[in-house]
Amino acid sequence: MKKLIIAFALIAAPLAFGYGQIDVSGAVGDDGYSVLRASVGVPIVPGVLSIRPSYATVTDDHSSTMSQFGLMAKVRFPFLDLVEFGAGGYYVPKANQYSNYSYDLNAAINLENLLFDLLPTDELKLGAGYRGIMHSFYKPDYDNHEHDIYFFLTQRLAGWDMEVNYTKAMYSDDTIGKGPAWLDIPYLTSVYSGYLDYSIGASTGYNFTIVRPYIERGIVKWINWPGAVMQIQAYMDCVRKHKWNVRWIAFIDSDEFITPISDMTLSQFLEKHNDASGIELNWLMYGSNGHDKAPGGLVIENFKSHSAADSESEYGTSINRHIKTIANPRKVKKFLEPHSVRYLSGHAVDSSGSITNIYFLDRPAVYCDFRINHYYTKSKEEFLLRKSRPTPDGVKAQGTNAENLFIQNDFDYVKNDTVMDKWIKLLKDN
Secondary structure (H helix, E strand, O other), X not given: OHHHHHHHHHHHHHHHOOOOEEEEEXXXXXXXXXXXXXXXXXXXXXXXXXXXXXXXXEEOOOOOEEEEEEEEXXXXXXXXXXXXXXEEXXXXXXXXXXXXXXXXXXEEEEHHXXXXXXXXXXXXXXXXXXXXXXXXXXXXXXXXXXXXXXXEEEEEEOOEEEEEEEEEEEEEEEOOOOOXXXXXXXXXXXXXXXXXXXXXXXXXXXXXXXXXHHHHOOOEEEEEEOOOOXXXXXXXXXXXXXXXXXXXXXXXXXXXXXXXXXXXXXXXXXXXXXXXXXXXXXXXXXXXXXXXXXXXXXHHHHOOOEOOOOOEOOOOOEHXXXXXXXXXXXXXXXXXXXXXXXXXXXXXXXXXXXXXXOOHHHOOOOOEOEEEEEOOOOOHHHHHHHOXXXXXXXXXXXXHHHHHHHHHHOOOOEOOOOOOHHHHHHHHHO
8 A cells, every 4th residue: 555655646746736747558578477657757857857757567477466666867958859868767665575676778869850850750769778677586585687778669649659669688697506507418318499497486596697508598498486485386387388388397406307327318218108197206315425515516526425215314204205297287287295296187107107106205216217316415515505595395494403404314325326427528518
């Protein structure tokens, strides 16, 4: 309610004194993005300087609606009547663990003046601008600085403004963590035509500057999904959007690597289980390899020690009974939790092809052709940092308990496993 009162005051006050002109505009973008904006132009120095306070409702691709407040200034110098300059900023207050502010600089040429009134319009402007946006996410804290350039063509005809706007993202900076070294592996095996990546809860440890080259090469489509306990929502969004344009989707975390343990390729493995609604792969927990600090280089090069197949967790159950799923999205009904899928029809199988009609924690781990290498701890430094913030599936920050969790999960029963060595040179060369 406070936001609506402020918005009403910003726009209504100039009108109450007969000193402004109100504009209403709207726009739509990809994946459900839309904006409805109301603003009022207020002349400060008529014909030279005007300001335009505004209020907008913005709906993003997760169907979340946010308020946006803005203030733009326009300057036209008498000795340079062809050109108009603009500057201003916008602010989105915190909502759904997200906020942003942006600043905007632009310039436009009045083509109608330039062409000596030859055009049948009241006004025709061609312009370009730069926009910087600071996205801020909370719980955990995370910032992303976006830089855009845009071009616009505005035509005024019979008192109506019509604008065409094209925006191109230049680049983005990210303040969190290290990059996902595993992104090249599915690319090198030529399994995927594209790699879809949901950055869930802004806590996955990605560094956008590292992921950006994969986006530019068309390997990754980056979808940011802020907020707490968003893993299942992101999974189901992926299912809905890609149900009919992909055959398989692997629902895995950034520290989980789908790993071949035979000569079979992943394409051959998927074809082998083509009749299944989902394939459940057991993970194998990897430890710190004695690293207290985060080492340089590749994850698969630095961490080669792991648990035994029957290693127990802190809860007294086998830690490696956990599974992650490669699913046929057309068969997925819903996720009960990140490790359990309910299907519309058909059945899931384990890596050997056996139907999995028993809860995963109540059956032994199966490793046939493929498994998931779960680099859960990495170095002690990385583990403690990750456990200092909540996870996308709702686990709270661990605080002082993180040290005990590290000790319990720092598995090194099998040392120097070389199963990933063949990828090291390929990754470094590519």
